[in-house]
Amino acid sequence: MQVDHGLTEMRKFVAPEFIFGIGARKRCPDYIRTFGGGKVLLVSDPGVEDAGWTQEIAALLRQNRIPYVLYDSVSPNPRDTEVMKGAEFYLQNDCSMILVVGGGSPIDCAKGIGIVVSNDRSILSFEGVDNVPVPMPPLICIPTTAGTSADVSQFAIILDTGNSNKIAIVSKGVVPDISLIDPETTKTMDMALSAETGMDALTHAVEAFVSNASSPVTDMHALRAVEYLALYLPRVIDEPQDSTVRSGIMMGSLLAGLAFSNASLGLVHAMAHSLGGLLDLPHGLCNSLLLEHVSLFNFDAEPEKYRRVAAVLSRRALEDVPLQSTPRVLQEALKGLREILFLGNSLDAGPIDETTVNMLAHRALNDPCTVTNPKDADTGDLIKIYEKILHRKIKK
Numbered sequence: 001m002q003v004d005h006g007l008t009e010m011r012k013f014v015a016p017e018f019i020f021g022i023g024a025r026k027r028c029p030d031y032i033r034t035f036g037g038g039k040v041l042l043v044s045d046p047g048v049e050d051a052g053w054t055q056e057i058a059a060l061l062r063q064n065r066i067p068y069v070l071y072d073s074v075s076p077n078p079r080d081t082e083v084m085k086g087a088e089f090y091l092q093n094d095c096s097m098i099l100v101v102g103g104g105s106p107i108d109c110a111k112g113i114g115i116v117v118s119n120d121r122s123i124l125s126f127e128g129v130d131n132v133p134v135p136m137p138p139l140i141c142i143p144t145t146a147g148t149s150a151d152v153s154q155f156a157i158i159l160d161t162g163n164s165n166k167i168a169i170v171s172k173g174v175v176p177d178i179s180l181i182d183p184e185t186t187k188t189m190d191m192a193l194s195a196e197t198g199m200d201a202l203t204h205a206v207e208a209f210v211s212n213a214s215s216p217v218t219d220m221h222a223l224r225a226v227e228y229l230a231l232y233l234p235r236v237i238d239e240p241q242d243s244t245v246r247s248g249i250m251m252g253s254l255l256a257g258l259a260f261s262n263a264s265l266g267l268v269h270a271m272a273h274s275l276g277g278l279l280d281l282p283h284g285l286c287n288s289l290l291l292e293h294v295s296l297f298n299f300d301a302e303p304e305k306y307r308r309v310a311a312v313l314s315r316r317a318l319e320d321v322p323l324q325s326t327p328r329v330l331q332e333a334l335k336g337l338r339e340i341l342f343l344g345n346s347l348d349a350g351p352i353d354e355t356t357v358n359m360l361a362h363r364a365l366n367d368p369c370t371v372t373n374p375k376d377a378d379t380g381d382l383i384k385i386y387e388k389i390l391h392r393k394i395k396k
Helices: 024-034 046-051 053-063 080-092 104-119 183-188 191-210 216-235 243-263 267-279 283-301 303-314 323-340 354-365 368-372 379-390
Strands: 017-020 040-043 068-071 097-102 139-143 155-160 165-170 178-181
Touching (some): 017 243, 024 097, 024 178, 040 080, 046 097, 068 080, 080 104, 097 104, 155 267, 165 368, 183 243, 191 267, 216 323, 267 283, 283 323, 283 379
Parallel strands (some): 017 178, 040 097, 097 139, 139 178
16 A cells, blocks of 8 residues: 555545535525525526526525525626626625525626625735635535535636736635535537536645645545546547446546645646636636646656556556556546547637737736645746647747
């Protein structure tokens, strides 16, 4: 048995209460009453409304005579302006708690709204770690994607529209009170969203596993998440309505969320945040393309951990993945998974000049997620990685 040198270190693990399983979403009236009732701010977005989940939950609230107002002005990368308008709407309607139905964008926006109504200042002023002094109102989450894990994490990612930059708010104060995790809600995702959010979950798991802030507790969740995702994610394209497949991916996402919420992330997310902020690109797609290249860059800092990831992803026994072969096995496994999920090898970001690439690298290097990457990097390292996924688009 390998000796775990993290056993004697002091660690903190934060997680919300959650219920996992088919039908969990229907428990929300019970928890609204548990938190004192009152008027609910229901946060969602147009895509979730089109899928029918917002209306279903709204009908459930009406059946239980729970007053609510709907706020659905949420973009795929939630803006600071949307958070501030949502907070104003909350206060105007005398709400006392927040119920969010949706993926990572509505959940992050809902967290932002809760922060602002309790602390009465711009959402951008809470950037960083442990900068939320007053807790949010009660927050209940019903996630409808299997990937972001915003419903169990102490992270909120908000787009600073003035600077076209994503900020990270990391605080125990943004952990939801309860998450009702119902895999059935993910059956309405199209294939592109299923693939991208699934790869986001895998990225959470891998980055948490190799993070320099990892622990035996986060390692356990992270590696088990990789196992679930390696097993079920390749099946979602052909079996999108299979409850076992959707539940397996959702469980992988949940475990990955518990891991990264406590071990944080690394360069993949730092670089994806930069791409999303400056170029408004899909977060999960950015992660899926960056994960391979960042993993190869990081390999020599955590070779044994990457070896374990490579073995799981390639569906091999650990002894069948020699250390010297690990980079190749890992690269082939990640490429193969992207191929199965039709995610390609490069971003369609339009023409990119050197100034933009330098800005992307500089912003990523200053992202909080870079701090917990297992290997130090400089702007030159990040530029080389960006060029691997943007190479056909770069203007000299």
